[in-house]
Amino acid sequence: MDWSTIYMIWLRDLIRYVRQRSRLYSSIARPILWLFILGSGLRPSFGAIQGFDYTQFIFPGIIAMALIFTSIQSAISIIWDREFGFLKEILVAPVPRTAVALGKGFAGSTLSVFQGTLILIFAPIVKVPIAWYNVLILIPAMFLISFALVGIGIIIASRMTSFEGFGTIMNFLVMPMFFLSGAMFPISRLPSWLKVVVYINPLTYGVDLLRNILLGISNFPIALDCCILLVFSFVVILSAVFFFNRGEY
Amino acid sequence: MIKVEDLARSFNGLWAVDGVSFGVKEGEIFGFLGPNGAGKTTTIRMLCTLIQPSRGQAWIAGYDVLKQPTEVRRSLGIIFQDPSLDDRLTAYENLKFHAIIYKVPRRERKMRIDRVLGMTELQGRRNDLVRYFSGGMKRRLEIARGLLHEPKVLFLDEPTLGLDPQTRNRIWQYLHDLRRTKKITLFLTTHYMDEAENCDRIAVIDYGKIIALDTPENLKRMVKGDIVTVHTQDDTLAQKELGERYRVVVKRDSSGLHFEMDKGEEFIPKLVKDFSMPITAVSVRRPTLDDVFLKLTGREIREETASDKDRLRQRVRRIGGMR
Numbered sequence: 001m002d003w004s005t006i007y008m009i010w011l012r013d014l015i016r017y018v019r020q021r022s023r024l025y026s027s028i029a030r031p032i033l034w035l036f037i038l039g040s041g042l043r044p045s046f047g048a049i050q051g052f053d054y055t056q057f058i059f060p061g062i063i064a065m066a067l068i069f070t071s072i073q074s075a076i077s078i079i080w081d082r083e084f085g086f087l088k089e090i091l092v093a094p095v096p097r098t099a100v101a102l103g104k105g106f107a108g109s110t111l112s113v114f115q116g117t118l119i120l121i122f123a124p125i126v127k128v129p130i131a132w133y134n135v136l137i138l139i140p141a142m143f144l145i146s147f148a149l150v151g152i153g154i155i156i157a158s159r160m161t162s163f164e165g166f167g168t169i170m171n172f173l174v175m176p177m178f179f180l181s182g183a184m185f186p187i188s189r190l191p192s193w194l195k196v197v198v199y200i201n202p203l204t205y206g207v208d209l210l211r212n213i214l215l216g217i218s219n220f221p222i223a224l225d226c227c228i229l230l231v232f233s234f235v236v237i238l239s240a241v242f243f244f245n246r247g248e249y
Numbered sequence: 250m251i252k253v254e255d256l257a258r259s260f261n262g263l264w265a266v267d268g269v270s271f272g273v274k275e276g277e278i279f280g281f282l283g284p285n286g287a288g289k290t291t292t293i294r295m296l297c298t299l300i301q302p303s304r305g306q307a308w309i310a311g312y313d314v315l316k317q318p319t320e321v322r323r324s325l326g327i328i329f330q331d332p333s334l335d336d337r338l339t340a341y342e343n344l345k346f347h348a349i350i351y352k353v354p355r356r357e358r359k360m361r362i363d364r365v366l367g368m369t370e371l372q373g374r375r376n377d378l379v380r381y382f383s384g385g386m387k388r389r390l391e392i393a394r395g396l397l398h399e400p401k402v403l404f405l406d407e408p409t410l411g412l413d414p415q416t417r418n419r420i421w422q423y424l425h426d427l428r429r430t431k432k433i434t435l436f437l438t439t440h441y442m443d444e445a446e447n448c449d450r451i452a453v454i455d456y457g458k459i460i461a462l463d464t465p466e467n468l469k470r471m472v473k474g475d476i477v478t479v480h481t482q483d484d485t486l487a488q489k490e491l492g493e494r495y496r497v498v499v500k501r502d503s504s505g506l507h508f509e510m511d512k513g514e515e516f517i518p519k520l521v522k523d524f525s526m527p528i529t530a531v532s533v534r535r536p537t538l539d540d541v542f543l544k545l546t547g548r549e550i551r552e553e554t555a556s557d558k559d560r561l562r563q564r565v566r567r568i569g570g571m572r
C-alpha cells in the first residue's frame with residue numbers, strides 16, 4: 001500500500017481546511033441553528049422522549065449532521081480538483097488510484113471527526129453529560145460513520161462531471177439521509193412504510209450508535225449498529241475505489 | 250526515447266487521433282504543430298497513460314505505455330495545457346507534495362526543491378500561496394515541478410499558451426538550458442509557429458494525422474522561394490493575370506494576394522513595370538512555418554480560433570459532407 005501518497009492527499013486536505021476558515025465557521029453556525037433555534041422551538045411540543053427533552057434527544061443527531069455534511073463536502077472536493085486541474089497532477093503520477101481514493105477517505109473522515117467533536121462543546125448547554133471515556137468511544141464511532149459517508153461522496157464525485165449537480169445531491173441524498181436517520185425524531189412512532197426506508201438508511205445505525213454512547217438509549221443493540229456500519233463502510237469504500245479507478249480524466 | 254506506432258483514439262466514433270507513428274531521440278526537442286483540436290493533447294494524454302488508445306502502441310524510455318504504465322509515469326514529467334497547481338498551497342508545498350508522491354528520497358527533497366526553484370527564479374516566492382502568482386510564474390512553477398523527479402522525457406502541452414512574448418522567451422531559455430545540462434527529451438505541442446522553430450524536429454498534425462515530419466528548415470524548404478504579397482485595386486483580375494503570366498498558384502485573403510516566387514526581391518521591380526494595372530502595395534518575405542502549414546492544408550493555422558469542441562463539430566460536418 002502506498003502510504004506516502006495517502007499521507008500526502010490527507011495532509012493536503014487538512015492544510016486546505018485550516019486555510020479555509022469559512023468551513024470551520026459554518027460548521028459551528030449550523031449546529032447552533034438546529035440545536036438552539038429549531039430544537040428550542042420544537043422542545044415544548046415534544047415532551048420527554050425516553051426521559052430526555054427534545055434538544056437532548058437531537059444532540060447526537062446534530063453530531064451526525066456535522067459528520068454527513070463534512071464527509072460529503074470533503075469527497076465532493078474531488079470535483080473541484082478536477083475543475084481546477086490538480087487532480088490531473090495526482091492521476092498522472094506513478095501511484096495507484098486506490099491510494100488517492102483512500103487518502104481522500106481518510107482526509108474526509110478526519111475532518112468530520114474533528115467537526116463532530118467540536119459539537120461536544122455545546123453538550124453542557126443542552127445538559128448532556130459527557131464522561132471522558134465516552135469521548136474515547138465516540139471518536140472511533142464517528143470515524144466509522146464518516147468513512148462510509150466519504151465513500152458515498154467519492155462514488156458521486158467519480159460519476160459527476162460538473163459542479164452543477166451539487167445542489168441535486170444535497171437535496172436528493174444528503175438531506176433525505178439525514179431526515180430519515182432518526183436524528184430529529186424518534187423512529188418508533190413512524191408509519192411502517194417510512195420505517196422501511198429508515199431501516200435501509202445506514203445513517204440510522206450511526207445515529208443510533210451515537211445516541212447509545214451519549215444518552216444510553218437506542219433502538220438496536222450496539223453490536224448490530226457496529227456490524228452494519230462496518231459492512232457498509234467496507235462495501236462503500238470498495239465501490240468508491242472501483243468507480244474512482246474506472247473514470248477517465 | 251519515444252516510439253509511437255499507429256496510435257489512435259476515437260471519442261464517440263470520431264477519431265481525434267487517427268493512426269500516428271513517429272520516434273523521438275534522446276535529448277531531442279520534438280514538436281507537435283497543429284491547430285486546436287488536431288489531436289495534439291489527445292496524443293499526449295495517451296502517451297502519459299491518462300487515457301487508453303483505441304489502437305496502436307507506444308513506448309516511453311523503453312517502457313510499454315499499455316503494459317507498464319507505472320514505469321512510464323515514473324519516466325515522464327508533464328506540464329499540462331491548463332494549470333494543475335493547487336493554488337491554496339504555497340509554491341514549496343506544491344513541490345513538496347510532488348516529491349512525496351514521486352518518492353523523491355526525503356533527504357534529497359529540500360535540495361532538489363531549492364534547485365528547481367533556483368532554475369525557474371522562484372526562490373523569492375517559495376512560501377507564497379500560488380493563487381497570488383502571475384500566469385508566467387505559475388507556468389514556471391509547473392515546469393519546476395515537472396523536473397523535480399528528474400524525468401527522462403518532459404511533455405509540454407502548449408507550454409506558453411496565453412503568456413506574453415517576454416515570458417515566452419524566458420520559458421524557452423529554461424527549456425534550452427535544460428536540454429543542454431540534463432540531456433532531457435522534450436516533447437511539446439503548440440499552435441504558435443514561431444515557437445515551433447525552437448524544435449529540432451516538427452510533426453505537423455491536422456485532423457488527427459501527421460501530414461509532415463521534418464526539421465523546421467526542411468519544412469520551410471517545401472515552400473519554394475519567397476512569399477510575395479500583392480495588393481491591387483482589383484484583386485480578382487490581378488489574381489487571374491498573375492496566374493496566367495507567371496504560372497504561380499495565387500492564394501487570396503483579406504490582406505491581399507500571396508504566391509511563392511524564387512528571388513522575390515528581384516522579381517518585384519519586374520512585376521511593377523510589367524503589370525497591366527497599378528499595384529497599390531507589394532511585399533516580400535522569407536517563408537515561415539505558417540506558409541508551410543498553409544501549403545500543406547490550404548488553411549492558415551492562426552484562423553483557427555474555434556474551441557476544441559467546435560473544431561470537432563466541424564470535423565463531424567466535414568466527414569458528413571464527404572459521404
